Amino acid sequence: MKKISWILNIGLLVTLGAVLYKYNFVKSAPESTDMRQAVVVSAPERDALLEEMRWFLETVQGSMVALSEDEMGTIAELNSASGMRATVGTPQALTDKLPEEFRLLGVSTHQLFDGIAQEATDMGDPAVITEQIGGLLANCTTCHASYRFEIEGAQAKGVNLAIHPVCKLQPT
Numbered sequence: 001m002k003k004i005s006w007i008l009n010i011g012l013l014v015t016l017g018a019v020l021y022k023y024n025f026v027k028s029a030p031e032s033t034d035m036r037q038a039v040v041v042s043a044p045e046r047d048a049l050l051e052e053m054r055w056f057l058e059t060v061q062g063s064m065v066a067l068s069e070d071e072m073g074t075i076a077e078l079n080s081a082s083g084m085r086a087t088v089g090t091p092q093a094l095t096d097k098l099p100e101e102f103r104l105l106g107v108s109t110h111q112l113f114d115g116i117a118q119e120a121t122d123m124g125d126p127a128v129i130t131e132q133i134g135g136l137l138a139n140c141t142t143c144h145a146s147y148r149f150e151i152e153g154a155q156a157k158g159v160n161l162a163i164h165p166v167c168k169l170q171p172t
């Protein structure tokens with residue numbers, strides 16, 4: 001009999017531990033292990049930024065294909081679309097949320113795209129363009145190594161740790 005209650009107790013403890021873990025009582029808040037600096041923006045702003053990123057990558061991909069086929073017109077068109085022109089209409093509210101260095105790196109990236117478009121239009125030297133794309137990609141990797149996006153209030157989401165609605169437990 002005694003043995004059975006021991007087993008029951010251990011079973012209950014394990015269950016309680018699993019519940020506490022599941023509902024995050026063991027940690028005060030879900031924390032990211034990503035050590036890059038968080039750029040905190042709203043969900044739609046993050047979507048827009050990531051969409052721009054995907055467009056950046058498509059520009060580079062398209063440029064490489066065009067370069068191999070010596071299609072300077074395509075390179076000019078693609079890169080000019082990702083140049084400073086792409087920043088027109090960026091809401092001031094979003095710009096204000098970006099850390100200064102992040103913002104400057106972003107501006108310099110748009111300018112590098114413009115430089116590639118310019119070279120494709122002017123001399124169209126494939127060796128120069130290859131070098132320019134290398135420089136551009138260094139901007140991408142520098143920023144990616146340092147920053148990540150985080151949605152505003154993301155830390156507050158999930159289980160309300162103040163009082164759990166079912167078991168009324170307080171977090172420790």
Ligand code: HEC
Pocket residue numbers: 039050051053054056057060102103105106109136137139140141143144147148149150
């Ligand atoms: C000023 C900073 C910055 C620059 C410059 C930058 N990125 Fe990004 N990029 C980011 C951040 C921040 C993320 C999100 C990373 C995260 O949250 O994990 C991202 C994400 C991406 C993604 C993932 C998109 C998705 O849908 O998840 C792609 C692709 C990408 N970048 C491509 C590029 C390319 C190509 C370049 C250069 C031509 C570039 N980025 C330049 C900051 C930058």
